Amino acid sequence: MSRPPYVSFAVRPKGRRAGSAEIVEAVMAEIEGGTLPAGSRLPPVRVLEQQLGISKNTVQVAYDELTARGVVETREREGVFVVGGASVRQPVPPLPVLRPLPALGPGTPRGKGTNLSAVFIDPDLLPQERLAECARSVLRAPGLATHYDPQGYPPLREAIAKRLQARAMDVDPDEVIITTGSQQALDIVARALEVRRIAVEDPVYAYARLLFENLGLALTPLRLDPFRGIDLDAWDRALAAARPGLLYAISSFQNPTGYSYASHELAGLLALAARHQFAILEDDWGSDMLSGSEYRPMLRVLGGKPVLYVNSFTKKVLPSLRIGYLVAERSLVPTLVAMKRLGTLGAAWLTEAILAEFLDRGHYDGHVEAMQRATDARYRACLAVLEETMPQGVRWTTPGGGPSLWLEVPRSVDLAAVSHELAREQVWIDTSVAAFSGEPHLHGVRLGYAYLSEDALRRGVTMLADAIRTRCPASRT
């Protein structure tokens, strides 16, 4: 590491030129005043010589005197530094007072132990080597881009629009905004909304709820029971009363319930939006996760351009790329890009270029198909071990594939105790308490099967079943 910059100090000569005594005086005054703190580097002799128009010797005499007084020291090849003991502290400003830490729920550790609630995909199923190839190819092009496009790398926006068009969406690359994961897409929309009330499923993805609350939005929770589906009449009443500006809906593999909207629920939701005049933000992160038959059309396809649409490559390609996107009707794009600029100005160009290359080479579809086959197999294995091990009274949804289902446990089972017991064995579950608005109306666990090998899943689920059984009066017989 080269030398730190040197700190200037003001010498005010009494005569035409400064003498060494005046230099000593100036340095002492700044040290005592605290503006030359311990560890500061003084200007090199040649610099001061030039600045003050005096001889090298005058400066050196001053520095020798300061050294003799013990307030500075010379470090070889580094320069002259103010020594610790001599410095006077400045008045200390107070610590910033921050809002209380939001309740993010228990962190689910990765990489060690068995995380039964992860909705991530097993890293072994992710296309790391192909991405590295794409990165090397991008770097072979002459020069890295200096600047970024605040809306996102244009070839990536084109590749995304092309994919969506193939899925019946009427969309142009100009209507795509690249974001740092889908989280930033939610952030942008929430910042920009004029009506500061938003309707959300209850339970809902905890980071969305906390984000909206942190930005000062009022929430209207809409109860979602993954076993019964959506009670459209109840939603109608709640929405008529609350008049939100927007409804945020995770239409496929809703987090944390794993629920996917049925066709008539999608249509019903659009009818409610038209009746009560709220906009829709569709989070479609999950639709690529399902290999086939349970797939429903996107709200953005059914309802057209007014529907805001967010999706992400994060989980499906590589979480560490952090690339998501927002699709918005053309007239909304300038404001939404401005909101992105307020948050981060832009995002890393290189990762956007790598993903564009990955899509351009046609790797994504093959990857998704292979990933779906693997997760479908894990899904079936998960159902088998649930059938085999879970005591009576425990039930679960059957989403048909994908990353996760909802496991509902009798109210009498103390899930906090189950969680605590499993954690001692390095097995983690998330009871999603932070995902509910108020008192949870479900009593269960998000069970993810895409992250774990079949062996780890079997072992973890068996331990979970045992921990539930010992607390489950109905099945002690």
Added chain:
Amino acid sequence: MSRPPYVSFAVRPKGRRAGSAEIVEAVMAEIEGGTLPAGSRLPPVRVLEQQLGISKNTVQVAYDELTARGVVETREREGVFVVGGASVRQPVPPLPVLRPLPALGPGTPRGKGTNLSAVFIDPDLLPQERLAECARSVLRAPGLATHYDPQGYPPLREAIAKRLQARAMDVDPDEVIITTGSQQALDIVARALEVRRIAVEDPVYAYARLLFENLGLALTPLRLDPFRGIDLDAWDRALAAARPGLLYAISSFQNPTGYSYASHELAGLLALAARHQFAILEDDWGSDMLSGSEYRPMLRVLGGKPVLYVNSFTKKVLPSLRIGYLVAERSLVPTLVAMKRLGTLGAAWLTEAILAEFLDRGHYDGHVEAMQRATDARYRACLAVLEETMPQGVRWTTPGGGPSLWLEVPRSVDLAAVSHELAREQVWIDTSVAAFSGEPHLHGVRLGYAYLSEDALRRGVTMLADAIRTRCPASRT
């Protein structure tokens, strides 16, 4: 591109098994109900055969009938799709209503023409090839990281802490939070602040002001005149009256004035903070830009750990990397990282790893020195051409090097007209109107000399001087 997922529809057989008529009926009902929109792909024959437990032939008869009715068509190697004409639109939800577009000031186009107000560094001075080498080296390691650390890549945090320690800062890697440029650091702090009032210089970096306003913070403007420095008494009165929770100070090369705080102003500010109990957020983006003698100690060094400190590699290394960082006292880190997670969860791992490699190889210091030499030369060239061309009554600051100075023009000169005239010749200036709180108390231009070659700078400044002169009564003589 492979085939899109197919959309499921519900067949309700009247007997034990569905017949082809019931399949036709189900599809027609969903098409008419709008949940099978134009462009939707129907399940392949073999899938429906399996799902419904019927013969392949029954399905094929149904699809043939739907084809004959003109509501579906078979595309070779793609599947069976719903055709446009037959689809019924769902009720259309309203467009989201967004807040008015924030006044971001005139965009300063890059890459074409001559941008006299850019505070970016000339891309020719940036270490693109060395960064590409570091990227290739990172990619040679086996496997890309799957996940990201929400606080930032640990080796990068270590390298940053090491650099800051060498500049007399008492800091640990655990106290460094990597951000998407310095903008996200401001965003994180602004989200987290308990007292929702913040003091800012006037003028101040427009994206900071707009960010704070967008997040609902009240602002206390503190007048900054780059020719006179800071009126600490006036600041004292304003701060005593307003009682902000935090003061945001750009201590080196303040944007847009190019002003750097003098040592006694830094000390005075800390005294005010202690007296009125506001916290300090120091934005130190500029201190690496100055080759030497004008460098002052950081507020974070003088005031110690309570001072929040933000800096960025964006402009100095490569804007498209988008890497900045926030230094915060240990007890504040969990909340600030949680705020980052609310905004973007994390950032791209790969670019963080590339920058860590770049720092680890010791490239940064050599790069900064070369960049400083080049920008210092451009600074001197800029002063020379200003002396040579500017009419009487125009004055400018002399920051001693770095990226930009402030050029102040007589009030009688219509700067909007100057700007308009120059824009016709592809020469761009920014009068920083969006940077002021209320009526601008300065009347001038941020003049950047680090972005342009000396030739381009000379040509642009000469044109600016001409445009001012024709509007400047005092110098028509």
